[in-house]
Amino acid sequence: MPSVINPNVQFDGEMSVRYDCFVPKLIPDYVHLHELLVAQLGIALGKGSRILVVGAGTCTEVLTLADFDPTWTFVAVEPSAPMVSVARERIEAAGLSDRVSFHVGTLGTLKDQGPFDAATAILMMHFVPVDQKAAVFEDIAKRLKTNAPLVMVHPIGDPESDEHAPAMQAWRNHMNETLKEKADTVYANVSETLHFMSDNAQTDALSGVGFDQVVRFHTRMVFGAWVAMKG
């Protein structure tokens, strides 16, 4: 049984300052994921859109999207105070403070009910236990306008399926290349905190709370990326 993370422990002060150097080594295609995010939201959203960013971390997705369209504004939801601290510095340095508001906490405690024009959950849903994922999807859905997209990226899979072990091994090989002697420890740590769900079960959970047109638009090793539209 994977453990449930405490964001202020796993994403503590030490991790928050090295996160932006570390994460592109850990996550295959990390940089390109944000380009794909722009591509998805760029075609879906109009001027002045408000975007809900769940699990914002140090706000890389906010910086990328804000650069694409200067009229978009953001609510960044992030439970780790140290990650928010780094995010605030980056947002301020980019001159974006008036376009981003922060909520230090999980989505359930965010007072702003929207409705938002879009939401993102980039590299965050795998921290949510399987039996709680539908509730998080529902909490996002209820804050979105009709036809608003949710874009997600995370590790996914059914650990019992034939394709799962090779996909995990490919990720492990990737870490061997990028993290060298630290790969074993990092792989053990992240494996311990991944809450896997199959793609079909995820689609069912999303459909059950009012999302339709769930489309996987990217796959790399054990990682997937999806866009789902609020019905």
Ligand SMILES: C[S@@+](CC[C@H](N)C(=O)[O-])C[C@H]1O[C@@H](n2cnc3c(N)ncnc32)[C@H](O)[C@@H]1O
């Ligand atoms: C791997 S980082 C991803 C950060 C950012 N989205 C990115 O693409 O770099 C995952 C973030 O999700 C946050 N997180 C973990 N559990 C969460 C939850 N239940 N709700 C919201 N955020 C959560 C963590 O604190 C962490 O900052």
